[in-house]
Amino acid sequence: MVKGLIQGLHHVTSFSGSAKNNIRFYTEILGLQFVKKTVNYDSPDTLHLYYGDKTGNPGSVTTFFPFSGITRGKTGNSSVTSTMFSIGADSIGFWTNRLKTHQVDFRGPFTRFDEEYIYFDDFDGIQVELVANAADLRPGCSTAGIPAEHGIKGLYSLTLSYASSEPTQEFLTRHMNHLLLKSDSDRSRLYSKDNQPGNYIDLLSRPSMPNHLPGTGTVHHLAFQTSDETSQEKIRTHLYRAGFHPSPVMDRQYFKSIYFREPGGVLMEIATAGPGFLIDESPNELGENLKLPHWLEAKREEIEAGLGMT
Template sequence: MIKGLHHVTAMTGNIRKNIRFYTEILGLQFVKKTVNYDSPDIWHFYFGDATGSPGSVITFFPFQGMPRGQSGVGSTNVTGFSVGLDSLDFWKKRLKEYQVDFRGPFHRFDEHYYSLSDLDGMELELVASPNDLRQGLETPGIRAEDAIKGFSHIELTCSIADKTAFFMTNVMEHHRLKEENGRIRLYSGEALPGHFVDLVSRPSLPLHKGGIGTVHHVAFSTADTETQKTLRDRIIKAGIQVSPMQDRQYFQSIYFREPGGILFEIATEGPGFLVDETPETLGQSLKLPSWLEAERETIEARLPSLD
């Protein structure tokens, strides 16, 4: 019932730099320009592939003036993006051109990758992934064959990785794929990029402190509200508190914390980001759900300028 990763949501401190980094430098599509439905005076940006497919979307809440966070135990510490098997040389040149610091290439699980940080210091990886048949988005300066295809994996930093692994394999339908140097790689659905979750034990690290440059939560994909309800019942039976279903306009969501304290979401695949825009107009204007539309004028006046 879990079909891989759905999206990753993080926090940024600079609206314009964030948009530029993910769209102009990394070449992602600006999929949706909306607000935090729980606090509609805060923007919510979605970046991903051409249509915002599950497993490709990274989202951000901008919080100007919020202190920088600290990755540590109980966090999604790394977000990995999948690129073509022969694309690392292209990305080496591109990152240098845009003066983005990076490290590598490194080798892990028969993959080569670069490690870098976005402009808020959030850790990312570009992974040359074999067997990733997803289509990248061609943008100025980036050919489709070199473009980011979607997520490769996420890395969860745990106090005891086996504890989280037990929950994810017994409750969330993940499977152990490989282990290397203390790193456990799980997958859900298929053993392909966009389905991988890496667990690492770092008990000596401080606890995660939320803030700018950190991941707020990670979402896993399920087909529909029926499979979501089945998963919700299963998680509750495992002794974990789960939120009621939340209508997020483009998907339905439930939220909970896994035993190690990391915030998880399970989101439905549909209805998707094309319910209120065409592929050609994605991300161009502020989109609000029906229950906030009557407040549009007030919301627009309160939102920070994007100019």
């Protein structure tokens, strides 16, 4: 047990198609801040785009690896099947009108666990939900056409789908300090840290759904937050001793990371809360320029040429 060390969600990372369309959807339509434009440190010929709240606080961030011309994936079991964002309790009407204006098809509103939500797909087929609630006290993202009272506050939860979710639920409760909050016939909601949006994980059992196929329009991994490198190492040691083979610590510039697969097959990450996205850009410059870690700066011209930026 890693009691008290898991502090909710940190981010979720997916594969997209066109970078231009991805930026448009998440900044212009959903109103998120373009937090960082960098590269996949493990494959620097690929962009890595980060969106979140005003400064990219942990628990608000969704990120993408854009690929043009690769096969579109298929959502399915053993993957994250829905990215759920938190909005104000009275904001569903605002968002249904906004999505209609931008010609984004949506379904709902529906009610789940006494909260209203709508869902829709981004331009690449990744399912997005907006969950209306009064519990989330984080400020909403405000931008042209989106007042703060209706803006997205951050991640609410992530839905993970399985033929059977029981092994993953046991893993989260036994090894990741999660507690069961509520459940219905096929969905269980767990939380870490405290019972607040941004700390939830939804587990969905879909026995007849095939496994996912990776590609554009699918989620690559999810990340939980921990406070610092000391707590991260405690989690890593626990996972190693429990037989889950966590990776070495990876320097992601804005946080440190370890990776592992849980029993249901989903790739998970433990990311530190800091140092954060303001170490190389001021708040009013976030997302404007391609930022590279110091070990890639010597290859900037080559990287920018490969990305078509020269």
